[in-house]
Amino acid sequence: MEVLKFDWTVEEINAQIQKIITLNKAFIDKVETIPLESCTFENVCHYLATNDGESALVGGPIRFLQHVSSDPAIREASRNFEKSMNEFDTYVYQRSGLYERYSHVMSDIARELANSELVPSSNSKQSKMDSNNEINAKRDLLKVKYQYVKTMVYKFETNGAQLDEQGKAKIKNLINQRDEMELKFAENIAETDAFLYFNE
Numbered sequence: 118m119e120v121l122k123f124d125w126t127v128e129e130i131n132a133q134i135q136k137i138i139t140l141n142k143a144f145i146d147k148v149e150t151i152p153l154e155s156c157t158f159e160n161v162c163h164y165l166a167t168n169d170g171e172s173a174l175v176g177g178p179i180r181f182l183q184h185v186s187s188d189p190a191i192r193e194a195s196r197n198f199e200k201s202m203n204e205f206d207t208y209v210y211q212r213s214g215l216y217e218r219y220s221h222v223m224s225d226i227a228r229e230l231a232n233s234e235l236v237p238s239s240n241s242k243q244s245k246m247d248s249n250n251e252i253n254a255k256r257d258l259l260k261v262k263y264q265y266v267k268t269m270v271y272k273f274e275t276n277g278a279q280l281d282e283q284g285k286a287k288i289k290n291l292i293n294q295r296d297e298m299e300l301k302f303a304e305n306i307a308e309t310d311a312f313l314y315f316n317e
Contacts, residue, residue, distance in 0.1 A: 125178070127190050127191060130198050131194060137176065137205075140168070141205070145209060145215060148215065149212070149215060153217060156218045158222055158266065161222055162222060179198050180195060181195075183195035183307060200296070207292050210272055210276035211289065216274075216279060219269050219273060227263060230259050233255060233259060
């Protein structure tokens with residue numbers, strides 16, 4: 118696991134772009150080799166989420182530098198990093214293979230939740246109480262998993278993963294326009310030397 122680092126150079130930031138993309142593509146490609154019937158929360162969702170978390174330990178501080186660094190070159194490299202990561206995020210969330218696997222896992226969890234509503238009977242009051250506690254704990258965990266996967270599926274769909282290539286291209290163009298405006302807005306704020314004066 119990477120250690121939080123804030124003293125990045127321009128060269129290091131640029132190198133991290135390709136490193137993160139290459140690493141994440143390898144994780145994604147591996148998941149897409151898993152047959153649909155073998156997909157689980159653990160080998161799809163948890164596996165990719167763990168990798169995303171480790172990448173965020175690197176990417177978070179680099180993105181932050183565009184707002185706080187005193188070096189214009191570092192701020193520019195940070196913005197370029199964010200632009201590349203935004204483009205890669207769109208690429209990831211338009212992958213139909215990933216979308217299918219997350220959707221499959223969501224359906225499986227939904228079935229598990231429905232089955233967990235059936236509480237088995239027991240002759241012992243204590244056994245029944247213990248059994249109910251165990252079932253409720255499992256159900257609560259399933260609800261959390263389901264909500265997480267549902268959120269991810271929604272993210273895939275808002276990026277057009279369920280569409281044909283023409284539809285994906287249109288969505289990608291709209292996302293790129295939005296991201297460019299957001300980055301330009303942030304750049305204008307970071308690079309301005311204007312002052313605002315307020316009176317009571």
